[in-house]
Amino acid sequence: MLHATPLPEDLIDLPVVDAGQDVEVTVPATSANLGPGFDALGLALSLRDTVRVRTTSSGSTTVRPTGEGAGELPLDGRHLVARSLISTLHRAGRRAPGLExxxxxxxxxxxGMGSSASAIVAGVLAGNALLPAHEQMDAAHLLQWAASIEGHPDNVAPALMGALAISWESGRAFHSTRVEVHPDVIPVLAVPDLSLSTESARALLPASVSHSAAAANAGRAALLVQALGRNPSLLFPATQDAIHQDFRAPAMLPSATLLRALRAAGFASTISGAGPSVLTLAVGEAGASAAEETLHRLIGAGDTPGAWRVLRLAVEREGAKMGRHHG
Ligand SMILES: Nc1ncnc2c1ncn2[C@@H]1O[C@H](COP(=O)(O)OP(=O)(O)OP(=O)(O)O)[C@@H](O)[C@H]1O
Ligand SMILES: N[C@@H](CCO)C(=O)O
Structure with missing residues (x-):
């Protein structure tokens, strides 16, 4: 992920974008990996962050966060949305006169619900919208730029496009294609009160995996696209992973315990993104209710310490949305 960088001296002379602009962007949460699709598959979820950006002539950047993370996040240009916005302007050879x-x-x-990807997408889209129209990036470049800031494309792509995104890397370029999800698929998330950074979770992965594990994941990931798009009855075998979840389990033991119990009960459950939330891909309203009841029972049994939130969501069909305030 992008790290805080002070404005280098040679950027101070960049032309500014217009002051007095007022844009708003909303971006969905996402769940990446979905079991076997490590760094490749991601699903947009029906929770959205909203960012309103005004360009001012103050010469400084002020951020007022509310909700998740408020009180912990930086309130200036180090804030991830602001950093992503500012770097998008710099990429185009521009800077902001001031930002609120x-x-x-x-x-x-x-x-594991794609908060950093959503923040980056919000900043990149807002920054792009502040540029003169002829300098703005198209959808392919927005994906490329946002994924290069995040480091991998599997959250950024569904945050931009909605639904299921299949992403791949070719050389240093990221690409993605959108797949419509079967209407019976209902994501149910179990969200613990402890957090785990993606950076720490990635540090637990081995440099290489066996040929048989790679082959198993390739088959299940292919099956998962069919299961999510057309045949949800295949979701249980399609969500089996062999290359990342076990390696990360020591950093999220309650989540690993919950995942094992859910799969033993026949639910198509995975670790959401880098964890520690647990995602269950339920089928139909009855399936989602059964998943919720099972989750409450397992959490209540005391084998998974800590406080958990159970969120019955929907697959979000729409990706990030931009608007502009006038007057
Ligand atoms: N809306 C936001 N505004 C500012 N910073 C944010 C925002 N959302 C996330 N961040 C930053 O990103 C960090 C979380 O990113 P991280 O990649 O570790 O997890 P995640 O994106 O929530 O999960 P995952 O990548 O596994 O889905 C937060 O601790 C915070 O520093
Ligand atoms: N594919 C990423 C998703 C989290 O950002 C990972 O598992 O590390």
Whole structure:
């Protein structure tokens, strides 16, 4: 992920974008990996963060966050949305005359629900919208730029496009295609009160995996696209992973325990993103109710310490949305 960088001296002379602009962007949460699709598959979820950006002539950047993370996040240009916005302007050879950001955060942070990707997408889209029309990036470049800031495309792509995104890397370029999800698929999330940074979770992964594990994941990931798009009855075998969840389990033991119990009960459950939330892909309203009841029972049994939130969501069909305030 992008790290805080002070404005280098040679950027101070960049031309500014217009002051007095007022844009708003909303971006969905996402769940990446979905079991076997490590760094490739991601699903948009029906929770949205909102960011309103005004360009001012103050010469400084002020962020007013509310909701998730408020009180912990930086209130200036180090804030991830602001950093992503500012770097998008610099990429185009521009800078802001001054910025005011108001953010309403609903997506939990460090829980495997794509909060950093949503923040980056919000900043990149807002920055792009502040540029003169002929300097703005198209959809392919927005994906490329946002994924290069995040480091991998699997959250950024569904945050931009909605539904299921299949992403791949070719050389240093990220690509993605959108797949419509079967209407019976209902995501149910179990979100613990402890957070885990993606950076720490990635540090637990081995440099290589066996040929047989890679082959198993390739088959299940292919099956998962069919299961999510057309035949949800295949979701249980399609969500089996062999290359990342076990390696990360020591950093999220309650989540690993919950995942094992859910799969033993026949639910298509995975670790959401880098964890520690647990995602269940339920089928139909009855399936989602059964998942919720099972989750409450397992959490109540005391084998998974800590406080948990159970969220019955929907697959979000729409990706990030931009608007502009006038007057
Ligand atoms: N809306 C936001 N505004 C500012 N910073 C944010 C926001 N959302 C996330 N961040 C930053 O990103 C960090 C979380 O990112 P991280 O990649 O570790 O987890 P995640 O994106 O929530 O989970 P995952 O990538 O596994 O889905 C937060 O601790 C915070 O520093
Ligand atoms: N594919 C990423 C998703 C979390 O950002 C990971 O598991 O590390």
């Amino acid at each position: 950001l108001d953010t309403v955060n609903v997506i939990p942070h460090g829980r």
